[in-house]
Amino acid sequence: MRATVLVRPKEGILDPQGQAVESSLRQLGFPVGEARIGRVVDLEVEATDAAAALAEVERMCEQLLANPLIESYEIELA
Amino acid sequence: MTVPQPKIGVIRFPGACDDRDALWALAALDADAVFIRHTDTDIGGVDAVVLPGGFSYGDYLRCGALARFAPAMEAVAGFAAEGGLVLGICNGFQILCEAGLLPGVLRRNESLSFVCRDVPLVVDRVDTPFTSRCSPGQTLTIPVKHGEGNWFADDDLYAELEARRQIVLRYAEPVNGSRNDVAGVVNEHGNVMGLMPHPEHAVDPLLGSADGALILSSLVEAARERVLTPA
Numbered sequence: 167m168r169a170t171v172l173v174r175p176k177e178g179i180l181d182p183q184g185q186a187v188e189s190s191l192r193q194l195g196f197p198v199g200e201a202r203i204g205r206v207v208d209l210e211v212e213a214t215d216a217a218a219a220l221a222e223v224e225r226m227c228e229q230l231l232a233n234p235l236i237e238s239y240e241i242e243l244a
Numbered sequence: 245m246t247v248p249q250p251k252i253g254v255i256r257f258p259g260a261c262d263d264r265d266a267l268w269a270l271a272a273l274d275a276d277a278v279f280i281r282h283t284d285t286d287i288g289g290v291d292a293v294v295l296p297g298g299f300s301y302g303d304y305l306r307c308g309a310l311a312r313f314a315p316a317m318e319a320v321a322g323f324a325a326e327g328g329l330v331l332g333i334c335n336g337f338q339i340l341c342e343a344g345l346l347p348g349v350l351r352r353n354e355s356l357s358f359v360c361r362d363v364p365l366v367v368d369r370v371d372t373p374f375t376s377r378c379s380p381g382q383t384l385t386i387p388v389k390h391g392e393g394n395w396f397a398d399d400d401l402y403a404e405l406e407a408r409r410q411i412v413l414r415y416a417e418p419v420n421g422s423r424n425d426v427a428g429v430v431n432e433h434g435n436v437m438g439l440m441p442h443p444e445h446a447v448d449p450l451l452g453s454a455d456g457a458l459i460l461s462s463l464v465e466a467a468r469e470r471v472l473t474p475a
Contacts, residue, residue: 179396180421182356233306233342235349236396 295336354421
C-alpha cells in the first residue's frame with residue numbers, strides 16, 4: 167500500500183522559507199497570499215488493510231517524520 | 245593527593261566536524277578526553293559526555309533527527325537518565341532536542357542565512373554544572389556558526405521553562421530569531437545542557453576569546469567532582 171505524508175509548519179509558526187518564496191513570487195509579478203513550505207514523504211507500507219496502514223504511518227509521523235512542536239501532518243493512502 | 249582527571253567522552257557521529265576541537269579543548273582544560281564512536285553501545289565509564297557540532301547524517305529530514313537513532317545515543321540517554329552530565333554543542337543541541345532530552349526545537353534561522361560570528365551571551369544561571377565558573381549576569385563572547393539555531397518553544401512550554409529556570413544562556417542581541425533570545429537551556433534536573441554557540445572554539449585568547457573555557461572548565465570541574473564523590 168502506498169502512503170503519502172504531508173508535513174506542514176503548524177499554523178501560527180513562523181515559516182521564513184515560505185516568506186522568502188512568497189516575496190520572490192511577488193517580485194515575479196504573481197500576487198500571491200501567504201506561502202508556506204512543508205515536505206512530502208512517499209512510502210510503501212506493508213499492512214493488511216487501510217486502517218492498519220494508517221495507524222502505522224501515524225506512529226511514524228509521531229516518532230520521526232514530523233516534529234509535533236512545530237509541524238502538523240496529513241496522511242493519504244492509495 | 246593527586247587531582248584526578250575526569251574522563252569525558254566526545255561522540256563522533258558521521259558528519260560531525262567539531263569533534264576534534266571539542267576533544268582538544270577538553271584536554272587543554274585538563275580532562276581525559278576520549279572519542280566515542282556513534283556505533284558504540286557502551287560509552288565506557290565516562291564522567292561526562294559532549295555531543296559536538298557538525299552536520300550529523302547530513303542534517304537529513306530535520307537537524308539532529310536521525311542521530312538520535314545511533315547506538316551511542318541510546319547509551320547517552322541512559323547515562324542522562326541516571327544523572328550523568330551531557331553537553332550538546334550546536335548540532336549536539338539539535339540532537340538532544342530531537343531525542344527529547346532537552347525542551348524545544350531548533351529551526352531555520354529567521355533570516356534564512358547561515359550566521360557565523362562572535363556573539364555576546366548573557367549568563368542567566370551560574371548554579372549549573374556547565375556555568376559554575378561564570379558570574380551572574382556575565383557577558384561572554386563566544387562564536388556561533390549555524391543555519392538552524394532558531395530555538396522555539398510554544399507559549400505553555402516556554403512559561404514552564406521560565407518557571408523552572410531552565411534558560412541558562414541568552415544572546416545579548418538578535419542572532420537567529422530564537423524565542424526570547426534563548427541560546428542555551430538545561431533539562432529539568434540540570435544535568436543536560438545544550439547551546440548553539442561553540443565554547444570549544446573560544447578557549448584561548450589567540451582565538452579571539454577564551455570565554456568558552458568558562459563553560460567547558462565548569463563541565464570538567466563538575467565531572468571531576470563526580471570522580472571524587474561518586475553518586
